[in-house]
Amino acid sequence: MIGRLRGTLVEKLPPEILIECAGVGYEVTMPMTSIYALPDNDQQATIFTHFVVREDAQLLYGFANKTERKLFRLLIKINGVGPKLALAILSGMSAEQFVSCVAHDDLSTIVKIPGVGKKTAERLLIEMRDKLKDWHADPDANSFTLTSVHAGNMQEAAPDAKGDAINALVSLGYSNAQASKAVKAVHQQGMDSESIIRDALKSML
Template sequence: MIGRIRGILVEKHPPQVLIEAAGVGYEIQLPMTSFYQLADVGEEVIVYTHFVVREDAQLLFGFANQSERALFRELIKANGVGPKLALTILSGMSATQFVHCVQHQDVNALVKLPGVGKKTAERLLVELKDRLSHLLCDTSENPLAAQSHPIENTFVVADDPKDEAISALVALGYKPAQISKTVHNLYRQGMSSEDVIRDVLRSML
């Protein structure tokens, strides 16, 4: 089991990153709530991870702190929720916000997320109601901050922030036509793809 990775951030293409540790490059998918906290490319980062093995793939998911990872693990235990949908849920709201939804049985907030219909939302609220009390701890810890070991950045690729944002949001389950219109409406000159994604996700809530 790969539980934590510490290494140099080589690439950032939301929602995926490439981290090099001990000469090995790890492709890791992160929820956007964790992605926002990443240091710059070329700097050292730490992510908590969850390793998923399927017949057709081996996938590594990363998180800003252990609370987010714990929630991800609870989500994928729920009936009808796989890693991709769990990643989408944690991209649309933080662990603290999700726990708040469960505590207040807020179906409306959950159904705004792609892939979460009313039945799925209701099932999540029922199944997780008694399992999330341990997640009310502080989730502000941020091991993803730069560790003051910058190296020369030779990895940056100049992508169009709008196109990158659209690709990331489609990967998270949003419909291309809907998300493309929203991205173009919200984009302002000088915004990064992360800025665009953050604003789009906020507008969906």
């Protein structure tokens, strides 16, 4: 089991990143809430991971903190919720926001997540209620373990920032039409892809 990676962030192509550890480059899929917390490329970062082995693939999922990983592991135990849907949930809201939705039976917000129909949302609320009744967030949940913390300053936007944002949203389960519409609605000159994705996700929830 690979539980943690610490190394140099080489590339960010949401929802995937490439991180080099001791000369080995690991491709890791992460929820957007975790990617927002990453530093710039070529900086050092530590991410908590969940390793999945299937007959046709070996997949590595990464998280900003143990709280997000804990919730991911609880989510994939729910019937009908796989890693892709769990990532979509954690991309649209933080772990604490999801816990709040469950506590308040907020069905309307849950069903806005791509891939979550009414029946799945109801199952999530019912089954997660018991799993989260003694929920305690990791005390370091809001502090991503970094050697160099990304301060969130606006980076120079890549020419294809809009295209990258649309591709990321599609990979999270949104249709191309939904992704394109949301990106068009929030895009402003100079925005990088991460900012576009963040604002687009907010507009759809």
